[in-house]
Amino acid sequence: MEVFLFDLDGTLLPMDNDLFIEIYFKGVVTKLYPYGIDSKNFLDTIKEGIMAMIKNDGSMTNEDRFWDTVISLHGNKARDLEPVFIDYYRNEFQEARKSTKTNPLAKDCISLLKSKGYRIILATNPLFPSVATYNRIKWAGLEPEDFELITTFDNSSYCKPNIRYYEEIIAKQELQADKCIMVGNNVNEDMIVETVGLDTFLLTDCLINPDNKDISQYKNGSIDELYQFIKNLPIIS
Numbered sequence: 001m002e003v004f005l006f007d008l009d010g011t012l013l014p015m016d017n018d019l020f021i022e023i024y025f026k027g028v029v030t031k032l033y034p035y036g037i038d039s040k041n042f043l044d045t046i047k048e049g050i051m052a053m054i055k056n057d058g059s060m061t062n063e064d065r066f067w068d069t070v071i072s073l074h075g076n077k078a079r080d081l082e083p084v085f086i087d088y089y090r091n092e093f094q095e096a097r098k099s100t101k102t103n104p105l106a107k108d109c110i111s112l113l114k115s116k117g118y119r120i121i122l123a124t125n126p127l128f129p130s131v132a133t134y135n136r137i138k139w140a141g142l143e144p145e146d147f148e149l150i151t152t153f154d155n156s157s158y159c160k161p162n163i164r165y166y167e168e169i170i171a172k173q174e175l176q177a178d179k180c181i182m183v184g185n186n187v188n189e190d191m192i193v194e195t196v197g198l199d200t201f202l203l204t205d206c207l208i209n210p211d212n213k214d215i216s217q218y219k220n221g222s223i224d225e226l227y228q229f230i231k232n233l234p235i236i237s
Helices: 017-035 039-054 062-074 076-090 092-099 104-116 130-139 163-172 187-196 223-231
Strands: 003-006 119-122 180-184 199-203 219-221
Touching (some): 017 039, 017 092, 104 223, 199 223
Parallel strands (some): 199 219
């Protein structure tokens, strides 16, 4: 293998997903309050926008799909709120860090892979703008520059678990599937890559397995075990 694809939330960044969502939505509602918006109604709209991105068919970016949905429900003036959202992600969004913790081994894994010559892609579900994703990367003790590609809602046209999300990455970066491995914590969203020929490593520290699938079919283990796996890989350049 030559290329590692990493999930972020729950993988490189340990996270209490329920707490993250709670803080995130509460923060958005609070941010919008001074603008005289019906917060509950607009929160429902945001959720619909997220679902629209998850179901995106590739005909537009996830960013455009999100705002297309919002505008369809609230009119063209709704996009005037875009700077407010970006400001939220730059500032109040930092509160959501309380739902995460930094594991130094995440940085160690990335550093070791880079030193051995492996390409590294951050294959995080592209539901957020780059400013929000870059913040979460830094919460993990990493830097955006650690990755040759970071999927965000403005550069992606599909979402997990749609296999076309991964096919888009493969095409964009001119990868060979059989030379790639996906590291993630979500059985349904991350391990689906095996259907297009990628190898897999299921991280179990923050395991998400809603269908209670047998995970013994995948290489799996804690981040400590992932680090040992990386240590045993050959140097390729």
